[in-house]
Amino acid sequence: MTNRFLALPAALLALLLASCGGGRTVPDEQAPPPAVVEEAVPEEVVTVQPLQDDEETRDLLSRTTLYFAYDSSDLREEDRRVVEAHALYLADNPDVRLTLEGHADERGTREYNLALGQHRSVAVSRYFQALHIGADRLDTVSYGEERPVSQIQEESGWSLNRRVEIIYHY
Template structure:
């Protein structure tokens, strides 16, 4: 009986991680770039993330300053190989998003964790989740209401760069910040 219990726990954990992706709609085109009329940098974002970044309907200027605009325009945080530690370069970006989210209680954001192609699907789902949760934890620590955040992992399933080298893998190790309600107005 104890053997069954110990075998069931890892299976249950893997299934819970995998069900986190079930409610997220996959994208069809990973090569979306910034349009000339936009002030939001969407290079490196999936199609859904780019559309969310461009969607200014209902956008808010509250919590947006000239100093934090460049950081709010950045919607991707990158990670080192096999790591979920935030880099020093990303703290200002995440701090700007935290300030905006605190000032706009109706804003909601999906934090989608991604990995490079190396490793098993199960391992990468868990690593993508750790990355999304690291960003989520930082935002909550800086005053953001947890109800405004959703952390999801796609693992290695949605690469931005389909290459099989270090440059491609570096681009794919990321968390995207996708505003689902009331994005920052950056114009």
């Protein structure tokens, strides 16, 4: 899994990052899905820093829960690095599949939170796909607010419950 370069079309990456942002105003309701743009891959590419088989990589791969701000599906910068590490592992292990399990904190309605957890798991799935992991290897599910890891009814507990869990299937 070492010395593997990830090449990303810059325009595609930019688009995907923008589309990951749940909750932002999008002026054009009929905005095409990212897949449409993918067909016109520009020549310019950016490289994501390759992972070494070192402590940092092992640390990133040991992190299988990504956390989110209130009512947000935006990946945090530090969690992008976690997804990149898992994407590299997946690239080296083509038989491995993932379930991305989205969750929300208890505030708000259960149905909205079920959708919010799904939106979060889709945001993570899209970033994996931007890193060239096939959608057929990525399953998304949301449990909304139904499976909290913390019962504390304040931000210290809520922040732990707003999450996407990366679950490996070997």
